[in-house]
Amino acid sequence: xxxxxxxxxxxxxxxxxxxxxxxxxxxxxxxxxxxxxxxxxxxxxxxxxxxxxxxxxxxxxxxxxxxxxxxxxxxxxxxxxxxxxxxxxxxxxxxxxxxxxxxxxxxxxxxxxxxxxxxxxxxxxxxxxxxxxxxxxxxxxxxxxxxxxxxxxxxxxxxxxxxxxxxxxxxxxxxxxxxxxxxxxxxxxxxxxxxxxxxxxxxxxxxxxxxxxxxxxxxxxxxxxxxxxxxxxxxxxxxxxxxxxxxxxxxxxxxxxxxxxxxxxxxxxx
Amino acid sequence: xxxxxxxxxxxxxxxxxxxxxxxxxxxxxxxxxxxxxxxxxxxxxxxxxxxxxxxxxxxxxxxxxxxxxxxxxxxxxxxxxxxxxxxxxxxxxxxxxxxxxxxxxxxxxxxxxxxxxxxxxxxxxxxxxxxxxxxxxxxxxxxxxxxxxxxxxxxxxxxxxxxxxxxxxxxxxxxxxxxxxxxxxxxxxxxxxxxxxxxxxxxxxxxxxxxxxxxxxxxxxxxxxxxxxxxxxxxxxxxxxxxxxxxxxxxxxxxxxxxxxxxxxxxxxx
Numbered sequence: 001x002x003x004x005x006x007x008x009x010x011x012x013x014x015x016x017x018x019x020x021x022x023x024x025x026x027x028x029x030x031x032x033x034x035x036x037x038x039x040x041x042x043x044x045x046x047x048x049x050x051x052x053x054x055x056x057x058x059x060x061x062x063x064x065x066x067x068x069x070x071x072x073x074x075x076x077x078x079x080x081x082x083x084x085x086x087x088x089x090x091x092x093x094x095x096x097x098x099x100x101x102x103x104x105x106x107x108x109x110x111x112x113x114x115x116x117x118x119x120x121x122x123x124x125x126x127x128x129x130x131x132x133x134x135x136x137x138x139x140x141x142x143x144x145x146x147x148x149x150x151x152x153x154x155x156x157x158x159x160x161x162x163x164x165x166x167x168x169x170x171x172x173x174x175x176x177x178x179x180x181x182x183x184x185x186x187x188x189x190x191x192x193x194x195x196x197x198x199x200x201x202x203x204x205x206x207x208x209x210x211x212x213x214x215x216x217x218x219x220x221x222x223x224x225x226x227x228x229x230x231x232x233x234x235x236x237x238x239x240x241x242x243x244x245x246x247x248x249x250x251x252x253x254x255x256x257x258x259x260x261x262x263x264x265x266x267x268x269x270x
Numbered sequence: 271x272x273x274x275x276x277x278x279x280x281x282x283x284x285x286x287x288x289x290x291x292x293x294x295x296x297x298x299x300x301x302x303x304x305x306x307x308x309x310x311x312x313x314x315x316x317x318x319x320x321x322x323x324x325x326x327x328x329x330x331x332x333x334x335x336x337x338x339x340x341x342x343x344x345x346x347x348x349x350x351x352x353x354x355x356x357x358x359x360x361x362x363x364x365x366x367x368x369x370x371x372x373x374x375x376x377x378x379x380x381x382x383x384x385x386x387x388x389x390x391x392x393x394x395x396x397x398x399x400x401x402x403x404x405x406x407x408x409x410x411x412x413x414x415x416x417x418x419x420x421x422x423x424x425x426x427x428x429x430x431x432x433x434x435x436x437x438x439x440x441x442x443x444x445x446x447x448x449x450x451x452x453x454x455x456x457x458x459x460x461x462x463x464x465x466x467x468x469x470x471x472x473x474x475x476x477x478x479x480x481x482x483x484x485x486x487x488x489x490x491x492x493x494x495x496x497x498x499x500x501x502x503x504x505x506x507x508x509x510x511x512x513x514x515x516x517x518x519x520x521x522x523x524x525x526x527x528x529x530x531x532x533x534x535x536x537x538x539x540x
Contacts, residue, residue, distance in 0.1 A: 177371040191361040268402040
């Protein structure tokens with residue numbers, strides 16, 4: 001009898017141990033898999049099993065990166081691209097949120113604007129760049145407008161959807177407790193739509209990065225996209241890869257930033 | 271406390287249109303509630319009792335008839351509703367939810383703090399004031415809903431089946447808690463329920479509604495002295511009779527509709 005009790009007790013304690021060991025085991029895989037791929041690439045390239053002109057070994061890419069850092073080129077290209085991305089992003093996100101909230105809250109605005117937005121959305125903003133340049137000139141601002149155009153659509157659509165997804169009972173509660181228009185906006189619509197809105201903003205920042213690279217390829221003389229394009233044309237592919245890696249890094253970094261922001265802005269979701 | 275009429279309803283009628291068929295949810299409903307009375311509304315599913323409450327709370331418009339909520343104090347809100355537990359706003363903490371009504375009407379900060387603290391303690395949620403609704407149980411959420419309505423200090427309280435989703439044991443506990451909070455201020459209450467036990471325990475008077483189209487068909491006065499305990503109500507033979515009486519009424523109301531529908535089907539051509 002006592003033996004059964006003792007055995008049962010031991011296994012209970014074993015279950016109480018914190019479960020933190022399993023994720024750590026898998027976390028090393030996250031690092032290991034890209035490293036293995038890079039190692040494979042390095043070997044294949046140096047052994048000329050793949051064409052080193054098109055696929056320079058990663059070590060040379062890293063060396064090129066440090067060379068560009070030393071000359072200060074990286075810093076200036078990154079700075080200019082970031083300036084355009086952030087400016088364009090804000091220009092797209094702010095109207096996206098405001099208009100999205102209005103569309104979600106007021107039927108007349110939804111009927112007036114939503115079909116128009118759906119009709120304009122499929123037009124790639126990059127295709128509109130000639131018109132944008134005609135109107136705003138060949139400068140950073142026209143690139144920001146291009147980015148803003150691409151960012152606007154996912155943000156406005158998701159924000160409107162986020163508002164419509166709010167359980168109507170909360171609107172009843174607000175009305176019953178005496179909410180005014182300002183209260184509906186800031187206490188119900190905005191916080192209620194926030195989770196879906198942030199997904200829209202995530203999409204927006206990914207699109208912003210895609211757009212800036214393409215926009216800088218088409219009409220710029222600075223920036224990461226420019227770096228990628230000119231190094232490609234000059235067939236200095238390791239420089240091109242430096243640019244590509246930088247873009248990838250920024251994409252990853254921005255999405256992490258947004259996740260962090262989400263934890264701060266939406267602490268109420270489990 | 272003055273015994274004047276607080277809620278007056280005359281000939282209230284509500285029509286809905288569903289798929290081009292007119293549905294009469296309420297049919298010339300008339301009744302009165304005196305100041306300080308706790309009145310329950312009980313009836314079969316679909317009899318329109320929630321619609322009636324929503325009209326009185328200003329969340330829906332009546333199709334015909336009139337109602338009057340008598341205002342005695344211009345400084346207090348006239349009515350507040352206790353919604354079911356899903357009415358607790360998920361992006362606000364427990365504290366912010368309880369303070370909701372007070373904040374919306376810009377009450378002085380000291381008053382907000384005092385009343386919020388008082389009612390948080392009254393429902394036993396002071397330790398959870400910084401938690402979000404996703405982190406607390408259903409019973410606790412309902413306590414938040416109750417605290418929110420009482421903290422707003424309205425003259426009239428509307429309660430829409432607040433304990434419908436709570437398990438039975440918690441239900442009894444919450445019912446007695448509600449009574450003890452209510453007895454401090456004796457506000458006028460109109461309470462909707464499906465549960466006969468609940469109506470017998472809580473009310474001064476019970477209004478029985480017919481099935482759709484909803485009418486007030488009967489009224490029962492419950493004379494038990496206060497404060498009431500569930501054990502006292504259960505042990506009381508008069509209350510047992512009252513239970514059976516109301517149960518029979520509800521059964522007839524529900525069975526009546528089933529019988530009628532069966533006859534309708536019999537007349538359908540094959």
